[in-house]
Amino acid sequence: MTNTVLQTNAVLVKYAVRYSGPMNQSPWQPISPEKPARPVREPLTRERIVDAAMALLVEQGYEAVSMRKVAQALNTGPASLYAHVANKKELDQLLVDRAAQEMEFPEPDPEHWQEQLKDSMRSMLKVMRSYPGVARAAIGQIPLGERALESTEKMLAILKAGGVPDQAAAWAVDLIPLYVTATAFEESVQGAWAWTTEDIEGFVTQLRGFFEGLPPEKFPITIALATALTSGSLGDERFEFGIQVIVAGLASLAER
Amino acid sequence: MTNTVLQTNAVLVKYAVRYSGPMNQSPWQPISPEKPARPVREPLTRERIVDAAMALLVEQGYEAVSMRKVAQALNTGPASLYAHVANKKELDQLLVDRAAQEMEFPEPDPEHWQEQLKDSMRSMLKVMRSYPGVARAAIGQIPLGERALESTEKMLAILKAGGVPDQAAAWAVDLIPLYVTATAFEESVQGAWAWTTEDIEGFVTQLRGFFEGLPPEKFPITIALATALTSGSLGDERFEFGIQVIVAGLASLAER
């Protein structure tokens, strides 16, 4: 307030630095009077931040989603994000919730609750695959976003329709996302989301070779099952097995 | 080779910097000829590195296990570790394998294979809990360390004794560690391993309150099951439910 001159100087210096070209001239040269013609860009919103983060997630995986890179994608600095998002963890939750929005859950039908549950899990995996890295953000966090809660509600409805006891149903809606998320995470780890079919086949072949080359006296069963251990990595067989086991296990607890 | 003088100068500067006291004297002062009397300490080994990392893991959780801190604990710099360990990820794998060493798997008994499988999973969780953070290191990596492979071999033996078909057994030894690791990871996230009983109770109470306060027209079942949804977080009930479901599911596939 009192030191207008100093403030003005500070501004001048700022502009000088901003406009110093590659020749690195003295900052005390006359400053171009043109203001930077401030780009009238739309204001930052939580929505736009999640959009940018999601784009980054899809294109480059979870590791690339940093506050800095999101800010950069929005032509701003990292500090600006904190006015709309509490921290990185909250941003992760928002990403998860946006993905949850796209998951589909059938209306409960007591006759077909097991297949409905499987379809739900397939839909969850499908969405998580289409946003590689979202599993990494989801793992180890209780899903409390609105969309995620709706998913919970719908799965509970299916389980109750199937006669699964309340307590079992409650724990099941913990177990089910845990399994799907862990599966998706396993796939997304180390950029596996960008692998081609050939990459996977090569990896599987190499892994099988590793198993088969183990010392036979110590690992007889592992060697014998080398093919079985490495199969099903390509398609969904492995995942289908998991949901089969879980749904059958839940069915054994159902009251009818 | 050709510029001996320059090299010597570089050395002098280095020493000058090294020995410049808090007064920050000129670097061109005469250099103390005393050598630092290099402490004759035992050489760095992979073993010692894993020891130090494990200690850090137990005392302060996974987040504290950084190359810097491990190096510091060994009175050296981070670069020294890279002569013995390829990178952080490999160190993580070594930690996982050391933990796997302590897991116990019963000798296969066809009569009690289901309970044996459950005991195996309980042992896995117990070990992962005693090394908080090891789950974080284990998740999303195929366990190829020697000890981890032995665990796989033993679980395969139990499953085969129970009459589980080969392919199912092979996938089961993927599913089982996935579930146990994910459970342990959920617990270890955000330092939950250091929570007191009161902390957990407080958190559960708060979470239940959150569920109960949801809009009743949108989340009727979630509200009705608020208590069930938040129970079992204290002891092992939740985990026991999971292994019950999985083992029952596997049993439904067994051939006898």
Place this chain on the structure above:
DNA sequence: GTTCGTCAACGAACACCGTTCCATTCGAAA
């Protein structure tokens, strides 16, 4: 006994990360 080559050790630096401080700027209410 002296020189030389090798290689583990490690200080310093690089390029990142999440987060915070605070000067500046802007838009809407007064």
Place this chain on the structure above:
DNA sequence: TTTCGAATGGAACGGTGTTCGTTGACGAAC
């Protein structure tokens, strides 16, 4: 038109994993 609170974003803080290049101890060769 003035004022004032909210939004903005540059700079910095204290971390992270990793790499580079110098150092110095030690064993082998002369």
